[in-house]
Amino acid sequence: MQIDLNGKTALITGSTAGIGYATALGLANAGAEVIVNGREQTRVDDAASRIRAQSLSGQIRGIAADVSTDDGCRELYEQVPHADILVNNAGVFELTDFYDIPDDDWQRFFEVNVMSGVRLARAYTPGMEQAGWGRVIFISSESAQNIPTEMIHYGMTKTAQLSISRGLAKRLAGTGVTVNAVLPGPTLSEGVGTMIADQRGSDQSLADAGADFVQSARPSSIIQRAATVDEVANMVVYTASPQASATSGAALRVDGGVVDSLM
Incomplete structure (x- = not known):
């Protein structure tokens, strides 16, 4: 399969590292x-420079904006008034017991993980609809269907993303704009690496530590291991492609089979 996205503009939020960075590189290639x-x-400029050096596309731009706020989303849209592909990847997570999560953290998680995607989809999908082609992809998580007891607030936001992506896909039915959610499982991103650092042996590789965590x-x-960021990005790039035109309103799992379900 040859995926050709020449002539398309892709915006990936939270793309200076991890799944977002791997997705940006894959779309550029x-x-x-x-x-x-x-x-x-500084992180945006560094990531853009590295993607530019590694990719087949020289058309790489870096824009710093805090998409967890309405002002940040507006600033980003003003600088990039059209996108054919929107990947809502920006997100936060942390291990916290339910009884230790203050109201402010529930609100912060909702603003970053949910409202950033809502605001940007609301801004960009009218242009996609007018053009008759577009892709909106929410990076959700297996935690949307398998709520982790150690980060219930995170799971809540990931379930919300599934509702939004499915509902928006139905709202845009027949327009040529598809909306989907990709659900990674444990993935060897920068954030997960930090999370398992305390459990990692001094002579243990990150991949082995990730496998121990998963098991x-x-x-x-x-x-029985963590996925790589490239394995997740491969699904995102396919979902953004013309070849995925019959896939919309879907929850596409890249969870290594963590969710024990046939569907």
Whole structure:
């Protein structure tokens, strides 16, 4: 399969590292003009420079904007008034017991993980609809269907993303704009690496530490290891492609079989 995204502009939020960065690189290698986003200009510039050096596309831009706020989303839209592909990847997570999560954290998680995607989809999908083609992808999580007891607030936001992506897909029925959610399982991103650092042996590789984490915390995993960011990005790039035109309103799992379900 040859994915060709030449002539398409892709905006990936939270793309200075992890799944977002791998997705930006994958879309650039498919020929898309890529907009890298993060909160800090130095990290954005560094990520854009690295993607530019590694990819087949020279059309890489970096824009710093805090998409967890309405002002940040407006600022980003003003600088990029059209996108053919929107990947709502920006997100936060942390291990916190339910009884220790203050109201402010519930609100912060909702603003970052949910409202950023809502605001940007609301801004960009009218242009996609007018053009008769577009892709909106929410990076959700297996935690949307398998709520983790150690981060219930995170799971709540990921379930919300599934509702929004499905509802928006139905709202845009017949327009040529597809809306989907991709659900990674445990993935060897920068954030997960930090999370398992305390459990990692001094002579243990990150991949081995990730496998140990999966086997203890997500024993239902079929692959019995954490995914790489590239493995998740491959699904996102396909979902953004013309070849995925019959896929909309779907929850596409890249969870290694963690969720024990036939559907």
